[in-house]
Amino acid sequence: MRLIRFGPVGDERPGVMAPGPAGDPVGYDVSGVVADFDAGFWSTGGLDLVRGAVASGKLPRFELDRVRLGSPISLPPKILCVGLNYHEHARESGMTLPTEPVLFMKAPNTVVGPDDPVLIPPGSVKTDWEVELGVVIGRPARYLPDPAAAREVIGGFVLSTDLSEREYQLERGGQWDKGKSCETFNPLGPWLVTADEVPDPQALWLELTVDGQRMQYGLTADMVFPVDYLVWYLSQFMVLEPGDLINTGTPAGVGMGQQPPRYLRAGDTFTVAGQELGSQRHECRQAGPELDRGPG
Incomplete structure (x- = not known):
């Protein structure tokens, strides 16, 4: 469904x-x-x-x-994100593969709809794109016994765009949340597909284009830590609640990894797509006090 x-x-x-x-x-x-x-x-x-x-x-x-x-879910209680979770993306970032999932959080009010404008923060010169498979929790999960138990608590899957301001993230004190929580920085949708219709979340493709040029294409099979493992792992450190969103990482091809690096600017248009997950289209606009962009 x-x-x-x-x-x-x-x-x-x-x-x-x-x-x-x-x-x-x-x-x-x-x-x-x-x-x-x-x-x-x-x-x-x-x-x-x-x-x-x-x-x-x-x-x-x-x-x-x-x-x-709009977003197929209302504002989630938590947005939990996993960094460096694709082998190729870790390589393009010049970072060693993690031995445990790299975790950070985004503000829930970053969520917007699948065709809503994306706002470039004032003064930003390094707003980056990341297409991701999003996992929505359907039942409470605490201290799951093993990764196999994760499938019982997943409500569904959604196409998620985890936008990042790399200067804020990496050059302003090294606090990832700071570069991840700008307004409109987590478009979702167009729909949530229920877990029963995705028998293998590690067998999906994801794609992102900027101004018609394909920048990202990858398979969820390239994840360092698969979906079920991530849900199990997170449940060891916090209670996962119904409605929580987990962004599971991005394939290679982000702007930071281009030679030379390329970032989003006001006036750019980018599209996002995922197998079984639908597609998004976003126009980039300059953020300012005159734009009151609510969640959706």
């Missing part, structure tokens, strides 16, 4: 994308069944309610091409 949220920024409603009678994708409004795709949705059996409502055939429909799609 593919979960979506649609509507104006800050006023998104939960929906489902499913094949219509003619086989074309159709939007179904499930706001009369669940309030939102948030922590409460996952912890109270909301997915089963939605599945039942879709099966009933009585949900109101809407045309997908006539609505704005």
